[in-house]
Amino acid sequence: MRLASLALVALFALASAGTAGADAAASWKSKCQSCHGADGKSDTPMGKGMKAPDLTAPAIQEQDTAALVAASVAIKQHAASFGSLSDAEKTALIEHVKSLGP
Ligand code: HEC
Numbered sequence: 878m879r880l881a882s883l884a885l886v887a888l889f890a891l892a893s894a895g896t897a898g899a900d901a902a903a904s905w906k907s908k909c910q911s912c913h914g915a916d917g918k919s920d921t922p923m924g925k926g927m928k929a930p931d932l933t934a935p936a937i938q939e940q941d942t943a944a945l946v947a948a949s950v951a952i953k954q955h956a957a958s959f960g961s962l963s964d965a966e967k968t969a970l971i972e973h974v975k976s977l978g979p
Contacts, residue, residue, distance in 0.1 A: 901969040901970055901972065908962075909958060913929055913974075916977060917932035937974070942971050942975065950967065
């Protein structure tokens with residue numbers, strides 16, 4: 878019985894880790910991709926128009942996750958996309974940005 882509930886807890890942990898990744902990819906598509914593109918290079922009409930940076934560049938990739946979250950929240954062009962996100966979602970999306978790096 879105890880073993881079974883431990884196994885259940887482990888299963889839940891795995892399942893939610895899996896959805897966090899999937900959620901981040903889906904949120905990236907709906908909230909970030911219009912400016913930053915699927916690949917994070919910001920090679921989109923909106924990204925170019927706003928001079929959004931290539932997020933795969935070393936200057937961005939070298940920063941740690943917490944610093945990038947703080948910098949992103951402060952960007953005024955992010956008011957609409959970051960405004961409705963929880964702290965966990967912000968972190969998951971910045972981790973997604975980091976996964977796009979070289
Ligand atoms: C409306 C266009 C737009 C959308 C949507 C957008 N961004 Fe940005 N983003 C920008 C622009 C413009 C900059 C550069 C701003 C500056 O340097 O002043 C930027 C910069 C960044 C940076 C670099 C921060 C730094 O340290 O220089 C990161 C990381 C980032 N965006 C992540 C995201 C994520 C994650 C999302 C989705 C939640 C998102 N962006 C949605 C326009 C956008």
